[in-house]
Amino acid sequence: MKTLKKQLVNAIKQALESLEYPERCFLLSPPKNPSFGDISSNVALLLSNELKMHPLKIAEKISNELQISIIDQIDSITITPPGFINFFVKNSFFQQSVKLIQKKGSNYGKGNIGHGKTANVEFVSANPTGPLTVGHGRNAALGDSIANILEWNGYDTTREYYYNNAGRQMVILGKSVEARYFELCNKNFDFPEEGYQGNYIKEIAANILKCYGSKLKPGSEFFKVDSEKQIFSNIKNSLIKLGIHFDCFANEKTYYENGSIEKFILELKEKNLIYKKDGATWFRATALGKEKDKVYIKKGGEPTYRVPDTAYHREKLNRKFDLIIDIFGADHADSYPDVLLALEALNLDTNSIKVLIYQFVTLIRDGKKVKMSTRKADFVTLDQLINELGVDVVRYFFIMRNMNTHLDFDLSLATDQSDNNPVFYLQYAHARICNIIKHGLDKGIKESSSFQEALLNHEDELKLIQHMVYFPELIENSHETLEPQNIANYLQELATRFHRFYSKCRVITKDQELSKARLGLVTAVKIILNNGLSILGISAPERM
Secondary structure, three states: OHHHHHHHHHHHHHHHHHOOOOOOOOOEEOOOOHHHOOEEEOHHHHHHHHHOOOHHHHHHHHHHHHHHHOOOOEEEEEEEOOOEEEEEEOHHHHHHHHHHHHHHHHHOOOOOOOOOOEEEEEOOOOOOOOOOEHHHHHHHHHHHHHHHHHHHOOOEEEEEEEEOOOOHHHHHHHHHHHHHHHHHOOOOOOOOOOOOOOHHHHHHHHHHHHHHOOOOOOOOHHHHHHHHHHHHHHHHHHHHHOOOOOOEEEEHHHHHHOOHHHHHHHHHHHOOOEEEEOOEEEEOHHHHOOOOOEEEEOOOOOEOOHHHHHHHHHHHHHOOOOEEEEEEEHHHOOOHHHHHHHHHHOOOOOOOEEEEEEOOEEEEEOOEEOOOEOOOOEOOEHHHHHHHHOHHHHHHHHHOOOOOOOEEEEHHHHHOOOOOOHHHHHHHHHHHHHHHHHHHHHOOOOOOOOOOHHHOOOHHHHHHHHHHOOHHHHHHHHHHHOOOHHHHHHHHHHHHHHHHHHHHOOOOOOOHHHHHHHHHHHHHHHHHHHHHHHHHOOOOOOOO
């Protein structure tokens, strides 16, 4: 379909040139009403004001001109109000596409936009102060799927995890574990007022007691260091359980130790962009067009997140990635621009950085919100969610809604193993196809690429194929939108069209040639389901 669209674009441009109409960037997309055609263009609407002519009249003139250079695969051209030009594609184009899908197999949909380019995707990046929660899970599923999208478009992609391990949170964590340690030792202890609670803190303390005995002194560095090590080990295990492997890890402490933070603050100071006020250190953002200056180092000496994050992003830019993706929760929406502003003040090009903001997750059980508090350890961990629902359901539910919208994670729907559950609906389509292919083998009819594609002329067969041919274009567009939800939506529609086809068209029949053609079709559907689900990190079972 992509090649056909390019041919149509060129044909329309030639028509505009012949008519001496100005050239415009126009769209080619499926019309909302399928009865209007397979592809529709808005070019006439875009020219109406400048030509001072009704768009229907312009559409008619362009259409007449196109008749001269009509493309082989186009059957007819129609015009619909208020001025769309619609193209009906010949059935033979769709029928022949089935063999192309079979031929490309696991590579069907892969593109080369990113060929020879590198990308860095930073995601999750949870601080090691506790187990991963459902909120971190959404970040994880989005990030890994986006990295997969980039890889499918040809990018050499690095998955990166960055975490803060040098701030006040880590100090409080260490003190929380220290208090539980002395509690286990039957010694006096003061639990910090804002300390981290929960059994995981007690488990860390018990492990420290087991390793070092009861002779550690108050304020020992072991409490913070070992807590970070144990929690981060659990975080990695949770991510592996979700099917996510990172290529590299970076941490805040590194940039204090190697002098990167001190260096960039000094450079900003030389540009008169750093000053002190009320005992705090400030970044003069107003000098760069912002409404307010930003605190860099608080009165008590604690740096804000902007400081190490700027040093970290400077280092990422120095690694010369063609594309840098940051995936942040909504709580970063107001602060990440300050990091980019500081980098630009240092004369660094930030055009390669793209920040994606996702909204938070609310767990719904039996129609009621599950209340959670991270500090009090009153939350559902990612591990608990995976154990209850399985990896496939967890990943799919985290990406099934637009990342810019709040996600209500319905546990009742997620545990439903019927067609109402969108994950099982997709997987059942794949399993059904596997069963059809097996049934064919039992009847002595083997799927192959040698079949008469012209036999695929039933209305529901053609509607199914018409959707299938858009898969490569979907993957290419996903490179721009970086929204895995679009792939999930596409697969749902594919499964719906397949089930509708299956209810109307018997695959294995007494007609050997028709059976072979339909086996070829369902095999092509299976390929796309496999490819799409793999991008989302979801399995495609052969039996259910």
